[in-house]
Amino acid sequence: MDMTSSAQASVRIKGSMTSVACIQLTGMDEQQLYLLQDKLDDFIDNAPALIRGMPVILEMSNCHLDGRVFAGIVSLVRRVGANPFAVRGCPEYQDLYEAQGVSYLGDQLDTQRRVAPLKPEPSVSQEPVIIETQIANEALIITTPVRSGQQIYARQRDLIIISNVSNGAEVMSDGSIHVYGALRGRAMAGVTGNENARIFCSSMDAELLLIDGDYLIRDSIPEHVLHKPCQTFKRDQKMIIDLL
Amino acid sequence: MSKGKVFVVTSGKGGVGKTTTSASVAAGLALAGKKTVVIDFDVGLRNLDLILGCERKVVFDFIQALKKECKLNQAIIHVKQISDNLYMIPASQTRDKDHLTHEGVKEIISQLAEEFDYVICDSPAGIEKGAKMAMYFADEAIVVTNPEISSVRDSDRILGFLDSSTRLAEEEGKRIPQHLLITRYSPDRVESGEMLSIQDIDDILSIPLVGVIPESRVVLDSSNQGKPVVLNSQDPAGQAYEDVIKRLLGDDVPMRFTEIEKKSFLGRLFGGR
Numbered sequence: 001m002d003m004t005s006s007a008q009a010s011v012r013i014k015g016s017m018t019s020v021a022c023i024q025l026t027g028m029d030e031q032q033l034y035l036l037q038d039k040l041d042d043f044i045d046n047a048p049a050l051i052r053g054m055p056v057i058l059e060m061s062n063c064h065l066d067g068r069v070f071a072g073i074v075s076l077v078r079r080v081g082a083n084p085f086a087v088r089g090c091p092e093y094q095d096l097y098e099a100q101g102v103s104y105l106g107d108q109l110d111t112q113r114r115v116a117p118l119k120p121e122p123s124v125s126q127e128p129v130i131i132e133t134q135i136a137n138e139a140l141i142i143t144t145p146v147r148s149g150q151q152i153y154a155r156q157r158d159l160i161i162i163s164n165v166s167n168g169a170e171v172m173s174d175g176s177i178h179v180y181g182a183l184r185g186r187a188m189a190g191v192t193g194n195e196n197a198r199i200f201c202s203s204m205d206a207e208l209l210l211i212d213g214d215y216l217i218r219d220s221i222p223e224h225v226l227h228k229p230c231q232t233f234k235r236d237q238k239m240i241i242d243l244l
Numbered sequence: 245m246s247k248g249k250v251f252v253v254t255s256g257k258g259g260v261g262k263t264t265t266s267a268s269v270a271a272g273l274a275l276a277g278k279k280t281v282v283i284d285f286d287v288g289l290r291n292l293d294l295i296l297g298c299e300r301k302v303v304f305d306f307i308q309a310l311k312k313e314c315k316l317n318q319a320i321i322h323v324k325q326i327s328d329n330l331y332m333i334p335a336s337q338t339r340d341k342d343h344l345t346h347e348g349v350k351e352i353i354s355q356l357a358e359e360f361d362y363v364i365c366d367s368p369a370g371i372e373k374g375a376k377m378a379m380y381f382a383d384e385a386i387v388v389t390n391p392e393i394s395s396v397r398d399s400d401r402i403l404g405f406l407d408s409s410t411r412l413a414e415e416e417g418k419r420i421p422q423h424l425l426i427t428r429y430s431p432d433r434v435e436s437g438e439m440l441s442i443q444d445i446d447d448i449l450s451i452p453l454v455g456v457i458p459e460s461r462v463v464l465d466s467s468n469q470g471k472p473v474v475l476n477s478q479d480p481a482g483q484a485y486e487d488v489i490k491r492l493l494g495d496d497v498p499m500r501f502t503e504i505e506k507k508s509f510l511g512r513l514f515g516g517r
């Protein structure tokens with residue numbers, strides 16, 4: 001087996017609530033299918049709402065596919081409840097995509113470009129969802145507690161919460177998230193592809209911290225920042241939490 | 245024209261003391277001179293009538309009134325043995341919740357609000373239709389919580405629904421006033437770390453506290469006798485409910501029964517309460 005290809009293989013999942021999710025598959029081949037499976041399992045454990053029912057674009061580069069391998073990819077993604085409807089990249093396998101009923105969108109990979117929503121509002125849950133669209137680039141300011149089961153999404157702007165975010169609540173933003181209170185729920189910043197987004201809070205107790213596809217779960221948040229004011233950001237695709 | 249106030253007593257979790265609270269709050273308001281009706285929304289799990297000692301007077305129920313199989317007045321039971329001002333509408337034990345419709349519930353509650361000073365809605369557990377219907381037309385909410393984490397989390401969830409899923413929220417963008425009632429509180433067990441403290445609960449829920457009802461064996465006995473514990477002015481739980489009524493009526497009375505009680509010398513000697 002070609003060792004270099006396995007070292008370079010990677011899977012990145014970039015989710016967002018209201019547009020489409022992107023799964024970037026690099027160096028994928030039959031041997032690397034397990035990598036996708038692990039990543040998806042991880043993701044579904046930690047951020048199920050983000051991917052369930054989502055239209056997904058598979059972004060392929062340097063993949064070695066045959067009909068079975070591609071069918072495997074599609075079924076792994078479907079298994080977690082997402083809908084892989086299209087592929088970008090690796091034009092040589094166009095026929096394989098079409099055989100699986102997946103559209104081919106060309107081979108221009110552009111992770112920074114926003115993808116237009118396919119349907120207006122996929123309903124991922126029956127919980128109360130507050131979705132704010134952009135008026136100016138002003139931040140969305142929430143002054144009341146965000147309760148378990150509630151979701152707040154600040155589209156194309158920062159989200160400022162002057163209260164607590166409960167366990168079981170989800171706050172999302174295309175920009176940064178500022179919580180002037182205890183952050184006990186899930187916070188997802190830069191969800192449509194902004195790796196410079198940050199998450200600030202007055203008391204860190206989060207269930208999940210996610211910035212542009214990378215995340216930390218509760219167990220991987222270092223002890224010394226718990227219940228302290230801090231900020232979370234990304235450097236070289238690594239999640240970093242600093243005390244403020 | 246005076247319009248009555250509609251309260252929902254809700255919690256998310258079951259078995260935390262909603263029905264006990266509905267019965268005591270309704271009885272207490274009635275004894276304070278307010279004409280009060282309490283509705284059992286727990287379709288299929290009727291028990292408010294038992295606690296109010298009128299299970300033998302049940303002829304028609306809430307769902308029948310809703311479906312106009314009887315007149316509203318026929319479904320209202322006068323709970324005279326407790327107070328001339330107290331009335332209740334029993335839940336149906338048989339009919340299923342599909343009959344709970346917005347229009348039906350709305351019509352009944354608005355008629356009741358014309359006639360009564362207070363309408364108390366005893367919510368079923370959960371976040372399904374029954375619970376949502378019980379809260380939908382409320383003007384204020386009493387959220388009942390026990391000092392344990394699962395109950396507090398469920399209350400947090402219910403508070404989220406109260407923010408967004410009431411008529412006042414949907415039509416006027418208002419959040420209804422929310423009152424926290426902690427029940428089955430036991431200062432000893434808080435001290436020993438088995439239970440959450442009032443402070444812990446406030447950190448999570450952060451809504452105004454309307455009362456703390458201590459754990460008391462008398463509650464179950466009272467319910468079994470069809471006499472809500474608020475009628476028992478000897479018992480700490482009864483007294484704590486009396487305080488709740490005063491606060492709901494605008495009196496600012498201090499919290500009691502929140503600290504460990506120092507047993508008297510005789511109490512220690514004989515191990516009694």
Ligand SMILES: Nc1ncnc2c1ncn2[C@@H]1O[C@H](COP(=O)(O)OP(=O)(O)O)[C@@H](O)[C@H]1O
Nearest residue numbers: 258259260261262263264428458459460463464
């Ligand atoms: N303060 C209290 N002390 C002791 N037991 C209580 C107290 N409040 C409620 N209970 C008991 O808890 C049980 C559940 O109460 P109930 O009011 O029926 O709850 P819910 O309506 O929320 O399901 C009953 O057995 C009741 O007697």
Ligand SMILES: [Mg+2]
Nearest residue numbers: 262263286368
């Ligand atoms: Mg009950």
